[in-house]
Amino acid sequence: MVRVSLRVNDEVRSVDLDTRTTLLDALREHLQLTGSKKGCDHGQCGACTVMVEGQRIYSCLTLAVMHEGNTVTTIEGLGRPGNLHPMQAAFVKHDGYQCGYCTPGQICASVAALDEIKAGVPSHVTADLMATPQVTADELRERMSGNICRCGAYSNIVDAIIEVARSPA
């Protein structure tokens, strides 16, 4: 067992953990933040996506002890019912989900993907690596492909993200 301190959603949380505990299980089983989902536990589905130090990460593929002192943002840190983050509101408006299980991961990945585009990070489909990447449906489909939605809400998810990207901040 080892004591781990994380700054989760702007709150410092310290917890004694088995060193084999993934960041995902630390959030879900020890901090009761069950918004981050376990779909595969193998980095194949994206349901566990959270942001660590502002970067999206599969929280099932990393151990909690590797993140001592890190800042972690989960779906619970983005917004709450009654005070939704613009991305959460756009997912509701565009019906960018069905069963809801991949949804927190999709939303965290969406927010991070827009930040990556804003920061000029190119993707596999960016035609001109020297130009500033743009928010296009193709860019988003490429950048969001690490998050599976078996209900098949992809078309609506892309509509939701584009609306957020194009609305005045």
Place this chain on the structure above:
Amino acid sequence: MKFDTPATNNPIDQLKVVGQPLDRVEGPLKTTGQAPYAYEWQDVPGRMAYGYILGATIAKGRIAAIDTAAARRAPGVLAVVTHENAGPLGRGQFYVQRFLAAPEVDHYHQPIALIVAETFEGARDAAGLVRARYVEGRGAFDLAAQRDTAPVAQRAPFGGPPETAVGDFEGAFAAAPVTLDETYTTPDQAHAMMEPHATIAAWEGDRLTCRTSIQQMNWGLRDLSLALGIPKDRIRLISPYIGGGFGGKGTVQSDLVLAALGARAAGRPVKVAMQRPLMFNNTIHRPATIQRIRIGATRDGRITAIGHESWSGNLPGGRTEPTTLSTRFLYAGANRMTRVRLAVLDLAEGNAMRAPGEAPGLMALEIAMDEMAERLGLDPVAFRILNDTQVDPEKPERPFSTRPFVECLRVGAERFGWSRRSPRPGAVRDGAWLVGMGMAGAIRGAPISKAGARARLDARGIVTIETDMTDIGTGSYTIVAQTAAEMMGVPLERVVAKLGDSSFPETPGSGGQQGAPSVTAGVYAACTKLREAVAHRLGFNSADVTFADGEVRSGNRAVPLGQAAGAGDITVEDSMEYGDLSQRFAQQTFGAHFAEVGVDAYTGEVRVRRMLAVCAAGRILNPKTARSQVIGGMVMGIGAALTEEMTVDKRRGFFVNHDLAGYEVPVHADVPHLDAVFIDEVDPTMSPLKAKGVGELGLTGVAPAIANAIYNAIGVRVRDYPLTLDKYLEHLPALA
């Protein structure tokens, strides 16, 4: 309440709330991570322990010895459940699989043990210390090898008769001037829902409460009772949020049984989530099929003979994949036959996955129709229109309740720009891409079953509906609330829908696309009773009362709805039952799917460029969530066409690609913008809501539309799904 004559005008027809494209009522909970799924409940009394499932590593045989001593001694381990201490276990009624190898092993990854420990990490570690010694038996894993020997299936509930015959099929086929006789195959497919099968089980004395993830609470109660040998009234199942199912969570799987056994052994509540790599060989799946289709037609394209034979395999006693279902209803033709054969295979159980029968059946039939149209020199849309039927082809005296199939085809062709399609394959280039268009018809049965609901009105004017219906992403919460809001004349915000609890009134749950029509009819019945009770309480004559704008009105009197409950809540319960309308009318949903693909002329890579679905499913209760059901089906159809296949290791007897890296479902980059529209219709023979389900219709016909588009793009006909490029690469048109 009984529904035995077609519906006339009723309060639903106001369409103030029903029929509106409203946001899901549970949306804020799902998008903020606040909706609790099975494994996530925090309010379970007692100290939670963790269960970890260990699967068999042989496909067929028995456990000769299982040594759990080291596992039991491992730190934090509370119990190890195996066949040696589990006690006798029964099977469920719908799935034939056994929940534990005891000690016979029926299929690979059948559970041999559940390890219960203080922590997940401890349970997983201890699972690695269990030593099982097996005696391997000989298993059968190759469907094609049994094509000549598999017997005709026994008749079973669901799926229709294994054999049908009308007229003289053989004679008419032999005499037809234009014929097709081809064989198609579909692979084993996985539901691959995002939330793994998961349960928290807790005993209080001899009473068991399980937070779990299943689609049909009544079947779950029945099957868990049979598995554990305890009465149904000692079990409560709670599934308000379900992370996808597609039929794979129809009823009890091993997570539920093992969690209950583990909790009993440990004397603690136990949570179990089936590990993703176990799901593919442990639980049910859609079984592979071989399908032979024969069509005979006159030279002008009228079908005179249509025959469909099908082979699938299953564990002994298991069901067939009833692929011939849709062929019995979709096209005209005086001489017909279908036959379903069933082989015994020692793979994981084959059972219901979204549109069982129709989805794989149309994958074959609708390629065959495309091939036949080409042989006749007819446009594929025109060929289908020519062979439409407005009566059940097997019983011409029985009409379809509604059948706007031709309208689906025409509207789709118009909207998609079908007239721009080149009838000559391989004729359209766009840079490096060979471009093709394809289409297919869609049909899916429209069942409806008895469903109940409880309705409660309180003094604040809030209407609460309780029913054991589930919402697996289908939008049940929203349409239940919409129905109650319309009936009681209140805005959606004044309705609370509570679902997914076996202590609530019974419904058929989510399955067979009958959930939406069934539960809304049950809510209609309960609200009708509530309206009568409200009128009575207020001293109104219930015959001339209207419910609108949160008020109850009669003559020149109007009082707020909540006032009726001023002296105490009014609670009523009712259900909707059905007469013989489903026998008098053929009740089906219809659609047409259109697809445009690009195939890379050099590499054979396929990209779906555009897709359109036109669907007819009676009244569309919520166009927003119904559209999502359809586009979700289209995505699953892209997977069925292009990537999804559980590959059988025929030597060792298991599905090799048993995780989400190897079993490839579509991702964002595979899916273009999807277009889905509905034909404006109502079906008064269904229920007072005049609605049918739509969730399975959206999948049927998608994969063959894509397969036909690929043929149109490259001129190579592939009859074995999925259409991976190895099946046509060497036959691509020569590069100019």
